[in-house]
Amino acid sequence: MVEVLQDDTSSNPVEAKTRGSLIQPFDLIGEEDMPRIGGKVASLVVLRRIGMPVPDGFCATTDVHDYYLANSALPDDLVSEIVQAKNALGGKVAIRSSANCEDGRQLSMAGVFESHYVYDDADIPRVVKSVFDQAHSDQVGQFMAVHGKSVGDIRMGLVIQKLIDEPEAAGVVYTGINGDNLLVQYVDGFGAKLVDGKTTGSALLVDRDGEIAESTGFEARPLPKSVVDKLAEYSYAIEEFFSGVPQDIEFVYKDGSVYIVQARTLTTDIGVVDLQETPDECLEATKQRLRRLVSEEKRVLGTRTAILSDANYSELLPKPTEMDIGVYMYIWGGSDGIPGAKQLGHAAMGYQVGEPGQIINYIGGRTYSSIAYYAAIYHAGFPESREEYFATLVNEYLQAIKEDPEKGAYPQMGLFLQDPTLEDLQARFGDRAGEYLQVYQGFTARMRTLADDFMNQFWNREFPETTNFVSDKKMLDLNGMTNKELLAHGIEVLEHLRTKSFVNFVKAARLGFYYSQRLQDVLQKTLGLGKEDSQKMYSRLNQGLDGSLVTYANTAIAEADSEEAAVAVANQLVGHYSTGEMLEIRHKPLRDVPDALLTYVRGIRKTDYKQQFERQKEARLQAERSLLDSLPDDKRKELEEIMRPSQVYMALRETIKHLSTMDYLLLRDVLEVLGSRLGLADVKYNINMCIVII
Secondary structure, X not given: OOEOOEOOOOOOEOOOEOOOOOEEEHHHOOHHHHHHOHHHHXXXXXXXXXXXXXXXXXXXXXXXXXXXXXXXXXXXOHHHHHHHHHHHOOOOEEEEEEEOOOOOOOOOOOOOOOOEEEOOHHHHHHHHHHHHHHOOOHHHHHHHHHOOOOHHHOOEEEEEEEOOOOOOEEEEEEEEEOOOEEEEEEEEOOOHHHHOOOOOOEEEEEOOOOOEEEEEOOOOOOOOHHHHHHHHHHHHHHHHHOOOOOEEEXXXXXXXXXXXXXXXXXXXXXXXXXXXXXXXXXXXXXHHHHHHHHHHHHHHHOOOOOOEEOOOHHHXXXXXXXXXXXXXXXXXXXXXXXXXXXHHHHHHOOOOOOOOOOOEEEEOOEEEEEHHHHHHOOOOOOOOOHHHHHHHHHHHHHHHHHHOHHHHOOOOOOOOOOOOOHHHHHHHHHHHHHHHHHHHHHHHHHXXXXXXXXXXXXXXXXXXXXXXXHHHHHOOOHHHOOHHHHHHHHHHHHHHHHXXXXXXXXXXXXXXHHHHHHHHHHHHHHHOOOHHHHHHHHHHHOOOOOOOHHHHHHHHHHHXXXXXXXXXXXXXXXXXXXXXXXXXXXXXXXXXXXXXXXHHHHHHHHOOHHHHHHHHHHHHHHHHHHHHHOOOHHHHHHHHHHHHHHHHHHHHHHHHHHHHHHHHHHHHHHHHHHHHHOOOOOHHHOHHHHHHHO
């Protein structure tokens, strides 16, 4: 084995002399080797010494380049040694330049030399020669001339480094931007195009605490918070090591780990950075996100199309932040494989919900639900497998919405096949229709049992449990808790919402909607009413319903002796409602906005609420009597068996929503106290708090 030694008195290489290996691992490079390894290797060696996560590697000294220039050939053993190093590094390496004039304080040469990713041993000779030849190309010569140098000044070392193959993202970090901030620019996959200036990718402006101050393209290409934190930690440490001189740092991210693959002095004045997205950039990012969501959903579920709807959720979350969506998804729709109340409630009722899917998405500043993932939790057991369910019924639902978008507003009312006839099943499933009809009949029997049992179960067990939980937690002094205690308390409330309060709401709502849909079907089939007339009759049969805590609260306000007494009642019974929609956690509750609470009270008292309710109730009872008296005994019994649970559970749905908002307010209180302690101006901006609690 040979290594070329440079004669200090001559610019020409001397004869190759045997003195050991031509390449050396990073960790065996000594101070005496530094002048002969080039700027890039020197930087990597130093970074490893100070504990940075630099991938393992080897280097060839500038002596090898000198030999190549003198002999127009590579030293005999160089390729075989690089092959051995490549195998030791996992079989995939990056071979890169490390010139003596590269990555210096006056000249960085970022993007001038090409990086090569080597998978095949046979490519090594060509790649090494390519690196050496590029050092003497016309393009590099022109670059050197601009800086008062020539290609004759270049002596080239080599980096042979473990390749972080198929990274999730890669890019560069610039320190000292807009004062003491970091500019992070990155792309999916390898970052060569970014360094070469062929693409701008996504960009973040990050402060010393790892918080993102500004961004562009983040929604289309999000980075996990843990990755941003690591980039901030490593970048500031590197800058501090180099005496506070701004740095240009290349990184790679894969499987939760960040790797530093280069650091050099930042020799370019980047100036003031403004990352506010233009409308066109924002629109393009939203389009990209939609394309990914649609493609992934179709791949996972096997549906022919995907439909995202803002109906319903646009009412609950008209102007959501990411935190709103994060909290709402975790409690309601499931998140990161953890089932939400919707999945838990439906599973308890016998639906085949499967693994939690991404029901709710945050797109372009609005809330959208996936109809297909939503339909996934309405699989009543026919057809047998979930794959067939998506291939048949779910595709049918999606096609129906494509033809009539209004059907996507409340798909649980009339769209999902819940009450099929044998003919319905034969048209869809042929010979298995009889089998699936039995499955359906078992499903209806199960729903009947639930309808008979859940009301008593709720009032005897769930209602006192929830009211006692809320009452006990309201008595706690949040300001007297440590942050750790607050966090534990917040998690307890969050889990109570996810596994108790909202599960009860899901059960009541599902029973209410199920029997309401069946009631409308019976009105059409039994009485021969058209769709519009049946809906009007349904509305009459569901007005003025007893048993709702909302009705109780409003009646108490209406009957109070004075406006002052009414406000006191409202503060206790409806103070948990928000000034916006009841489920928007970042809106202030009425208890904290006296004028809004007073407006609510005056509105109730002005409308003669109790008398109005009694009139609606009497109109409902009269419609019931008239309808039932017109039917023969068997039809009357069938109608009553469907009408009663529809009325009971639509009223109970409102009662449980009333309780759930009380429970929800406990979580909001925790977030406000934590937000104040963490120095956050407004809870609504703190997405990280949501992540911490969840």
